[in-house]
Amino acid sequence: MSDKKPNRPMYLLPYLLIGIYFGIVFTKSEVISWFRIQEMFRFQSFHMYGIIGSAVLVALLSVQWIKRTKKRDLDGVEIVIPPKDMGTGTRYWMGGTIFGLGWALTGACPGPMFALVGNGITVMVVAIVSAVAGTFTYGVLRSRLPH
Amino acid sequence: MIEFLSQPWPWYVAGPLIGIVVPALLLLGGKQFGISENLRHMCAMIPSKVELFQYDWKSGLWNLTLIFGVVLGGWIGVTWLENPDPVAISEATRSDLAALGISNFSGLVPSELFSWESLTSGPGIILIVVGGFLVGFGTRYAGGCTSGHAISGLADLQLPSLIAVIGFFAGGLIATYFLLPIIL
Numbered sequence: 001m002s003d004k005k006p007n008r009p010m011y012l013l014p015y016l017l018i019g020i021y022f023g024i025v026f027t028k029s030e031v032i033s034w035f036r037i038q039e040m041f042r043f044q045s046f047h048m049y050g051i052i053g054s055a056v057l058v059a060l061l062s063v064q065w066i067k068r069t070k071k072r073d074l075d076g077v078e079i080v081i082p083p084k085d086m087g088t089g090t091r092y093w094m095g096g097t098i099f100g101l102g103w104a105l106t107g108a109c110p111g112p113m114f115a116l117v118g119n120g121i122t123v124m125v126v127a128i129v130s131a132v133a134g135t136f137t138y139g140v141l142r143s144r145l146p147h
Numbered sequence: 148m149i150e151f152l153s154q155p156w157p158w159y160v161a162g163p164l165i166g167i168v169v170p171a172l173l174l175l176g177g178k179q180f181g182i183s184e185n186l187r188h189m190c191a192m193i194p195s196k197v198e199l200f201q202y203d204w205k206s207g208l209w210n211l212t213l214i215f216g217v218v219l220g221g222w223i224g225v226t227w228l229e230n231p232d233p234v235a236i237s238e239a240t241r242s243d244l245a246a247l248g249i250s251n252f253s254g255l256v257p258s259e260l261f262s263w264e265s266l267t268s269g270p271g272i273i274l275i276v277v278g279g280f281l282v283g284f285g286t287r288y289a290g291g292c293t294s295g296h297a298i299s300g301l302a303d304l305q306l307p308s309l310i311a312v313i314g315f316f317a318g319g320l321i322a323t324y325f326l327l328p329i330i331l
């Protein structure tokens with residue numbers, strides 16, 4: 001089953017639909033709003049914490065269920081989630097802090113940047129191009145950064 | 148129905164709707180939810196000698212398709228399900244932001260800072276260009292963003308993800324309380 005690896009375009013359809021679903025949820029829950037992100041970082045509403053917290057809870061319960069029952073995916077391949085390598089831990093707090101600075105300034109993490117473009121805030125294309133440049137810069141500097 | 152869906156969705160609806168995608172992607176094709184991987188795939192499309200990008204970006208076609216869907220979903224959300232009212236942020240946030248000089252609260256984002264015209268102003272450039280750069284740099288350095296670490300990683304009880312999420316908040320608080328008052 002698993003060897004019929006997908007080169008048929010139809011295999012992408014579920015991902016397109018999940019993306020569309022996400023774009024709608026992001027928009028309607030206002031998590032793509034710069035105002036909502038500011039409200040979160042100022043601890044002035046439960047909204048964002050409720051969303052992230054309940055998303056984590058639902059994901060946690062289902063991921064633990066998948067792991068414990070050794071579920072297989074639709075292709076029959078056992079689902080494995082590789083653990084993240086801790087290393088010295090530097091990359092997580094340092095990279096995380098840099099990401100957080102950007103998150104509060106643009107008011108958008110990567111997913112919402114794309115949803116905002118769909119919402120007609122087309123200038124976010126510039127933020128996306130800039131984010132790609134940031135990722136590229138990390139790739140260039142990677143061997144010289146502490147991880 | 149449309150009228151009902153057009154209201155802002157409460158957290159207890161939106162959160163579970165987002166969280167359920169993590170097992171859906173795993174069960175569908177063993178895929179892990181991580182939006183910022185797409186930024187790396189876009190780098191891999193550019194011919195370069197950078198080691199991190201030496202792989203076939205088409206391996207991420209499913210994720211690139213997903214993010215294309217997010218753009219479409221955003222368009223559907225605003226075209227057919229638009230909420231005509233301003234984002235209902237708390238009074239406290241409104242007055243804090245007004246004190247920083249923000250006056251237009253009508254859209255999802257302050258139009259004075261996030262428009263093509265704002266790219267000619269210092270604050271606009273810092274928020275859009277510098278902010279975007281930091282998001283892209285930081286997410287790859289940390290090995291994931293809000294989706295990969297805060298949602299997928301915490302759901303898998305990964306300690307590195309918890310450290311990254313604490314970093315996300317530390318950075319966000321620094322930007323909110325120290326940088327924004329200087330920039331705006």
